[in-house]
Amino acid sequence: MGYVVPIWSIPALPVAGGADLFPVRRIYCVGRNYAAHVRAMGFDPDREPPFFFSKPADAIVVCADPAAPPAVAYPPATSNFHHEMELVVAIGKGGADIKLEAATDHIFGYAAGLDMTRRDLQFAARDKGRPWDMSKGFDQSAPCGPIAPVARIGHPARGRIELKVNGQTRQKADLGELIWNVPETVAYLSGLVRLEPGDLIYTGTPEGVGPVVRGDLLEGEVEGVGRLSCRIA
Ligand code: MN
Numbered sequence: 001m002g003y004v005v006p007i008w009s010i011p012a013l014p015v016a017g018g019a020d021l022f023p024v025r026r027i028y029c030v031g032r033n034y035a036a037h038v039r040a041m042g043f044d045p046d047r048e049p050p051f052f053f054s055k056p057a058d059a060i061v062v063c064a065d066p067a068a069p070p071a072v073a074y075p076p077a078t079s080n081f082h083h084e085m086e087l088v089v090a091i092g093k094g095g096a097d098i099k100l101e102a103a104t105d106h107i108f109g110y111a112a113g114l115d116m117t118r119r120d121l122q123f124a125a126r127d128k129g130r131p132w133d134m135s136k137g138f139d140q141s142a143p144c145g146p147i148a149p150v151a152r153i154g155h156p157a158r159g160r161i162e163l164k165v166n167g168q169t170r171q172k173a174d175l176g177e178l179i180w181n182v183p184e185t186v187a188y189l190s191g192l193v194r195l196e197p198g199d200l201i202y203t204g205t206p207e208g209v210g211p212v213v214r215g216d217l218l219e220g221e222v223e224g225v226g227r228l229s230c231r232i233a
Contacts, residue, residue: 008058010023010024010057011023011024011057011058011060012024012062013060013062013064013090013111013144013145013146013147014062014064014146014147015109015146015147015149016109016146016147016148016149016152016226017148017149017152022090022108022109022147022198023198024057024060024198024200025057025196025197025198025199025200026054026057026196026198026199026200027054027055027056027057027059027060027142027199027200027201027202028052028053028054028189028193028199028200028201028202029052029053029054029055029086029115029136029201029202029204030050030051030052030180030185030201030202030203030204031050031051031052031053031204032045032051032179032204033050033178033179033180033185033203033204033205034173034177034178034179034204034205034206034207035177035179036173036177036206036207037204037205037206037207037208037209038179039207040207040209045179047179047180049188050179050180050184050185050188050189052189052192053132053133053136053137054136054137055115055136055137055141055142055202056137059137059138059139059140059141059142060142060143060144061140061142061143061144061230062144063143063144063145063228063229063230064145064146066219066227066228066229069217069218069219069229069230069231070143070230070231071230071231071232071233072116072140072143072218072230072231072232072233073139073140073232073233074212074213074214074232074233075116075118075138075139075140075141077118077121077134078118078119078120078121079120080118080119080120080211081116081117081118081119081211081212081213081232082116082117082118082119082209082210082211082212083114083116083117083163083165083170083171083209083210083212083218084114084115084116084117084205084209085112085113085114085161085162085163085171085205085206085220086112086113086114086115086161086202086203086204086205087110087111087112087113087156087161087175087178087182087202087203087222087225088110088111088112088113088144088200088201088202088203089107089110089182089185089186089200089201089203090107090108090109090110090111090147090199090200091106091107091108091186091195091196091197091198091199091200091201092106092107092108092109092150092197093105093106093108093197094106094194094195094196094197095190095194095195096190096191096193096194096195097190097191098186098187098190098191098195099187100183100184100187101183103182103183103184103186103187103190104150104155104182104183104186106186106190106195107150107155107182107186108147108149108150108197109147109148109149109150109152109153110147110148110150110153110155110156110222110225110226111144111145111146111147111148111200111222111225111226111228112144112145112161112220112221112222112225112226112227112228113142113143113144113145113200113202113220113228114142114143114144114163114218114220114228114230115136115141115142115202115205116140116141116142116143117135117136117141117209118134118135118136118138119135119209119211121134121135122135122136142200142202143218143228143230144200144228145220145226145227145228146226148225148226153224153225155182156175156222156223156224156225157175157176157181157182158174158175158176159174159175159176159222159223159224159225160172160173160174160221160222160223161173161174161175161206161220161221161222161223162220162221162222163208163218163219163220164218164219164220165210165212165216165217165218165219166216166217167217167219170208170209170210171205171206171207171208171209172206172208173206173207173208175222175223177206178203178204179204180203180204182203185201185203186201189201212232213232214232214233215231215232215233216231216232217229217230217231218230218231218232
């Protein structure tokens with residue numbers, strides 16, 4: 001017996017420093033995880049429990065080569081397409097109800113990623129109490145750089161996170177400003193779903209989100225982790 005439609009290839013990100021690939025299983029994203037961004041979105045950063053949304057695995061756009069930034073298509077049905085620069089966690093070992101002290105054992109590596117957002121659709125959904133899927137989980141909504149393995153970089157708890165658009169800094173913060181840090185996020189999420197190898201967690205964006213237009217060059221960096229770049233087409 002065979003499959004009745006053609007099998008697709010598993011989305012994957014390159015592992016920095018070699019020829020290996022990290023297969024992407026699911027993409028979870030944390031909402032409102034830097035205080036200044038929470039205020040900018042009109043909420044109080046009072047350390048409520050983290051909340052999550054997701055993107056399909058094939059929303060990944062591989063941003064491996066800064067010299068050849070891949071195209072990210074300006075999506076349909078929006079006139080307010082926003083960048084959200086984020087630290088991405090790559091899960092290497094699965095588990096449910098992971099204890100805080102054990103959380104880093106489950107991480108294979110880290111990357112710089114963009115949680116691209118149709119802000120107009122997100123606000124409309126929010127105002128009507130509707131799901132965020134079409135504002136967050138659309139085609140090419142998850143550009144991501146190479147995965148830097150923990151074996152090479154350790155677990156970055158501090159470091160600059162920055163995004164430039166056409167050479168101008170739009171977002172700049174420090175990983176130390178995360179409301180829920182990486183171990184807390186992994187532990188909390190694993191109490192909601194069993195994490196599996198290949199899962200990615202976008203950990204939330206700092207302040208400074210804003211719109212992009214066709215032709216814009218986005219260049220992001222997470223200090224000690226890596227870079228990504230892409231162009232809106
Ligand atoms: Mn985000």
